[in-house]
Amino acid sequence: MAARALNTCNNVRMLIEIVARGQGAAVLPETMVREELANGSLQEVLPRPTQQVHFEAAIRDREREPVILDLFERAARLSIERPAF
Numbered sequence: 901m902a903a904r905a906l907n908t909c910n911n912v913r914m915l916i917e918i919v920a921r922g923q924g925a926a927v928l929p930e931t932m933v934r935e936e937l938a939n940g941s942l943q944e945v946l947p948r949p950t951q952q953v954h955f956e957a958a959i960r961d962r963e964r965e966p967v968i969l970d971l972f973e974r975a976a977r978l979s980i981e982r983p984a985f
Contacts, residue, residue: 931980
């Protein structure tokens, strides 16, 4: 039997909608699908990875652009909690 076509989508919100309508499967960021998992429109079919991902960001020592400084200030305060489902 020939493999079925594999299609990709670079818009995560659209991909979530496609999967929620039963038209596909995807690996999605849990933080973006919490509501769908909670209301049952999406279901996990494989166990979540046990490893945690560590993120780091770098900024120029002499950065003065207000938008960049604001983004890094917000990122420094970011905390993503893993809910129990």
